[in-house]
Amino acid sequence: MLLEVKNLNAGYGFLQILREVSLTVDRGEYVALVGPNGAGKSTTLRTIAGLLRPMSGEIRFKGEPIEGLAGNKVARQGIAYVSEAMNLFVNMTVQENLSMGAYTLRDKGLRKDRLEFVYALFPRLVERQNQLAGTMSGGERKMLAIGRGLMSDPELLLVDEPSFGLAPQLTESVFESLNALKKRGMTIMLVEQNVTKALAVTDRGYVLENGRIELEGRSRELACNDHVRKVFLGV
Amino acid sequence: MWKIEPDRLLRWLKSAAGISILTAVAAAAMATMDRGPHVLVNAVVMGGMLALVSMGLALVFGVMNIPMFAHGEYFMIGTLVAYYVFTPINTHISTHPDSMLSALGPLITIVAAMLVGAIAGVASEVLVFSQLRKRSRENWVMNSFLLTVGLSVVLINGHQLFFGADFKGIVRFWSGAPFSILDVFISRDRAMAFFLAVLVVLSFWLFISYTRTGRAIRAVSQDETGALMVGIGLNGILMLTMALSCALAAVAGASLLFMYPSYPSVGLEPLYMAWFVVIIAGLGNVLGAVVGAFIVSLLKVLTVEYIGSGWDFVVPSALIIVILVFKPSGLFGSEVRGILDK
Numbered sequence: 356m357l358l359e360v361k362n363l364n365a366g367y368g369f370l371q372i373l374r375e376v377s378l379t380v381d382r383g384e385y386v387a388l389v390g391p392n393g394a395g396k397s398t399t400l401r402t403i404a405g406l407l408r409p410m411s412g413e414i415r416f417k418g419e420p421i422e423g424l425a426g427n428k429v430a431r432q433g434i435a436y437v438s439e440a441m442n443l444f445v446n447m448t449v450q451e452n453l454s455m456g457a458y459t460l461r462d463k464g465l466r467k468d469r470l471e472f473v474y475a476l477f478p479r480l481v482e483r484q485n486q487l488a489g490t491m492s493g494g495e496r497k498m499l500a501i502g503r504g505l506m507s508d509p510e511l512l513l514v515d516e517p518s519f520g521l522a523p524q525l526t527e528s529v530f531e532s533l534n535a536l537k538k539r540g541m542t543i544m545l546v547e548q549n550v551t552k553a554l555a556v557t558d559r560g561y562v563l564e565n566g567r568i569e570l571e572g573r574s575r576e577l578a579c580n581d582h583v584r585k586v587f588l589g590v
Numbered sequence: 591m592w593k594i595e596p597d598r599l600l601r602w603l604k605s606a607a608g609i610s611i612l613t614a615v616a617a618a619a620m621a622t623m624d625r626g627p628h629v630l631v632n633a634v635v636m637g638g639m640l641a642l643v644s645m646g647l648a649l650v651f652g653v654m655n656i657p658m659f660a661h662g663e664y665f666m667i668g669t670l671v672a673y674y675v676f677t678p679i680n681t682h683i684s685t686h687p688d689s690m691l692s693a694l695g696p697l698i699t700i701v702a703a704m705l706v707g708a709i710a711g712v713a714s715e716v717l718v719f720s721q722l723r724k725r726s727r728e729n730w731v732m733n734s735f736l737l738t739v740g741l742s743v744v745l746i747n748g749h750q751l752f753f754g755a756d757f758k759g760i761v762r763f764w765s766g767a768p769f770s771i772l773d774v775f776i777s778r779d780r781a782m783a784f785f786l787a788v789l790v791v792l793s794f795w796l797f798i799s800y801t802r803t804g805r806a807i808r809a810v811s812q813d814e815t816g817a818l819m820v821g822i823g824l825n826g827i828l829m830l831t832m833a834l835s836c837a838l839a840a841v842a843g844a845s846l847l848f849m850y851p852s853y854p855s856v857g858l859e860p861l862y863m864a865w866f867v868v869i870i871a872g873l874g875n876v877l878g879a880v881v882g883a884f885i886v887s888l889l890k891v892l893t894v895e896y897i898g899s900g901w902d903f904v905v906p907s908a909l910i911i912v913i914l915v916f917k918p919s920g921l922f923g924s925e926v927r928g929i930l931d932k
Contacts, residue, residue: 446808506820
């Protein structure tokens with residue numbers, strides 16, 4: 356198991372959001388975490404990424420416990436988190452943002468390889484190299500955010516709502532790049548509100564409701580599940 | 591990359607930054623022709639040092655989100671260290687005028703002040719600001735502002751308690767005849783102060799733009815969460831920022847010891863001037879602060895020259911009010927996010 360979350364409880368202040376969440380992600384898997392608004396999907400990712408301290412529970416990455424580590428230490432372990440808000444460095448150019456993504460890499464050759472890899476995945480970013488990140492369109496920013504995450508040569512990519520605020524066409528191209536990544540062996544955990552889309556592209560899925568994992572299984576089967584169809588697809 | 595594109599140049603000229611820089615240059619040129627070159631020389635020498643103090647202020651605000659009202663006290667620490675380091679060196683120089691120390695002494699003094707300034711910065715971060723950060727980040731700007739005011743009171747009174755309230759000054763750092771440029775005599779001290787300011791501003795700019803750590807500092811100022819996500823350790827960066835900015839203020843204090851003798855509240859004037867600069871330049875904009883420092887210092891020199899020395903705080907304040915009415919983000923504020931976005 357690459358990532359193993361066991362009985363995770365987390366929240367903000369007195370407000371508990373996650374209740375006994377357990378999930379696993381294996382190497383090379385593409386896993387979806389779906390659920391309605393406010394179910395705790397983003398909270399789960401934020402807690403794994405070390406931006407939120409869990410109240411209790413275990414998070415193991417490559418067998419090592421990482422719960423309670425600060426965000427920068429988690430990033431150094433090989434987990435890249437692409438947040439919904441993207442958290443780009445808006446007054447830096449695309450190139451500078453990407454090189455910040457490789458902050459933890461000391462090896463110059465590897466940094467260059469990663470940059471080429473990201474530019475090959477998102478040719479659009481090459482055209483925008485010297486543009487300030489803050490002046491780009493939403494779709495380009497999303498690509499840049501994913502690209503920045505990939506620069507550190509991560510073993511696990513956590514992606515939060517890649518379709519949020521994007522036009523359908525752009526959403527499509529972001530999902531295509533995630534697919535391409537998966538084909539190259541990247542392990543991805545995807546949080547998405549668009550349940551149909553998320554279950555169509557991933558291997559396995561978890562359904563989160565009110566901070567609890569209600570269902571899990573192969574994405575294809577989940578998409579046909581009566582409960583899922585009733586709650587999310589309104590069928 | 592350095593190609594000049596006509597439309598971009600035109601657009602820049604029409605922007606608030608362009609207009610203000612051009613007006614400043616024109617005003618400086620006219621005043622120089624009218625009253626003589628000393629106007630320009632004074633403005634430039636003072637502007638250089640003011641740039642050091644304001645850059646530190648802008649940095650602390652931009653990276654740590656602290657409205658620093660104790661910054662003048664690091665200037666004061668610089669003057670104090672310089673006084674106690676340079677006085678024995680000076681006695682040595684007066685008995686051995688040919689020794690190496692007469693050339694190196696002032697530099698040793700300024701480097702010592704820089705180091706002590708940096709240490710004072712780290713100490714205040716560890717003992718004061720990181721303590722607040724650990725406990726609560728609610729109302730951060732207001733709470734940290736109150737802390738800096740308290741810190742300022744403590745440091746001013748600490749100086750008075752341990753070192754007394756009398757003026758502790760020196761006559762000059764560098765002996766020798768003044769330089770004469772454009773028919774103005776510039777004392778060696780002033781010339782060296784300006785030279786040092788240029789050197790420090792330039793190396794600081796190179797550091798912040800091109801080194802890995804410098805980039806990390808900028809990253810933290812632009813998005814703290816983003817910085818964490820790419821693996822930047824916040825505590826180290828915050829401590830370094832505080833050390834750098836306090837060291838800058840201490841260097842300014844030390845190199846201006848010949849003008850401002852050390853006394854408890856010596857830091858208040860540079861503090862207010864630096865706040866003028868930072869507000870005019872746009873909060874948190876470090877490079878804007880350098881340009882702003884020269885504009886404010888020119889404004890001050892012109893006020894003293896044409897209106898009277900009692901007005902030298904009134905005119906910049908009036909200008910700040912006008913600028914904030916028409917351009918709340920400051921003259922160069924367009925490229926930085928305002929405080930409200932954070």
